[in-house]
Amino acid sequence: MTREKTVFITGASSGIGAATAKAAVAAGWNVGLMARSADKLDSLVQELGEASLAVAGDATDLGAQESAIARVASHFGGIDAAFANAGMGVDTPGTEAGDPREWRRMIDLNIMALLYTARVALPELRKTKGQLVLTGSVAGKLHILGSIYGATKWFVHGYAGNMAQEMREWGGRCTLIAPGMVDTPFFSEPKPDKLQPEDIANAVIFALSQPERASISEITVMPTG
Structure with missing residues (x-):
C-alpha cells in the first residue's frame, strides 16, 4: 500500500484517538501519535507498524507539541492533517459545587491544547494545503444545565468555523x-449502548478522504438509541 499522507493525532493513546489512528493506517495514511501515556502509545505502534510514530508528551505544553510536530514532519516528510482530539470532562459538575482546579485542567486541555495543535500544525498544513480536524461535542451545540464542559466545546465549535x-x-x-x-475512558462507567470510538474514527476518515474541491465543515454523530 502506498502511503502518501500523514495525520498528527493528539489524545492518541485510547478512545477516539487510538481508533482514528487504526482507521487512518487502514486507509493508507501515516500517523503521528501524541499522548501522555508512553506505554499505551508504544503498544499502539507495535500494532500499527512502520506507518506510525509515537511522540509521548503533554498536549497542554506548547513546546511539547512543537517538538512532536517537528518529529512527525521530519520522519514522514510532512503533515497533511492534524486531529486535535485530546480532551476531558470534570468529575464534579456545576459552578457552585465544581472544583476550580478541575476547570483549569479541562480548559487547558479542551481549549489551550487544541489551540496549540492548530498553532504548531498550521505552518506544515500550509505546505500541503492540509486539513485541521477538531473534536467538538453535541454538548457544544446545546445548552446543558450549567455545563462548563459544554461551554469549552462551544468554544471549539466557534473556533472551528473561524478556522x-x-x-x-x-x-x-x-x-x-x-x-x-x-x-470511551472519558466516562467512569462503560456505555456499551452508545457510540463506539470506531464510529467517530469513521467520520474523521470520511472527512479526510474528500477531494480537494469538497470541504466538510461539520459532522455530527449521534447514537441511534
Missing part, C-alpha cells in the same frame, strides 16, 4: 467532529 474561514484563503480545510455520547 474554516481562515484556512480557505490558502486552500486548507477545517472540519469539526461533534459526537454524541461515546463509550
Whole structure:
C-alpha cells in the first residue's frame, strides 16, 4: 500500500484517538501519535507498524507539541492533517459545587491544547494545503444545565468555523467532529449502548478522504438509541 499522507493525532493513546489512528493506517495514511501515556502509545505502534510514530508528551505544553510536530514532519516528510482530539470532562459538575482546579485542567486541555495543535500544525498544513480536524461535542451545540464542559466545546465549535474561514484563503480545510455520547475512558462507567470510538474514527476518515474541491465543515454523530 502506498502511503502518501500523514495525520498528527493528539489524545492518541485510547478512545477516539487510538481508533482514528487504526482507521487512518487502514486507509493508507501515516500517523503521528501524541499522548501522555508512553506505554499505551508504544503498544499502539507495535500494532500499527512502520506507518506510525509515537511522540509521548503533554498536549497542554506548547513546546511539547512543537517538538512532536517537528518529529512527525521530519520522519514522514510532512503533515497533511492534524486531529486535535485530546480532551476531558470534570468529575464534579456545576459552578457552585465544581472544583476550580478541575476547570483549569479541562480548559487547558479542551481549549489551550487544541489551540496549540492548530498553532504548531498550521505552518506544515500550509505546505500541503492540509486539513485541521477538531473534536467538538453535541454538548457544544446545546445548552446543558450549567455545563462548563459544554461551554469549552462551544468554544471549539466557534473556533472551528473561524478556522474554516481562515484556512480557505490558502486552500486548507477545517472540519469539526461533534459526537454524541461515546463509550470511551472519558466516562467512569462503560456505555456499551452508545457510540463506539470506531464510529467517530469513521467520520474523521470520511472527512479526510474528500477531494480537494469538497470541504466538510461539520459532522455530527449521534447514537441511534
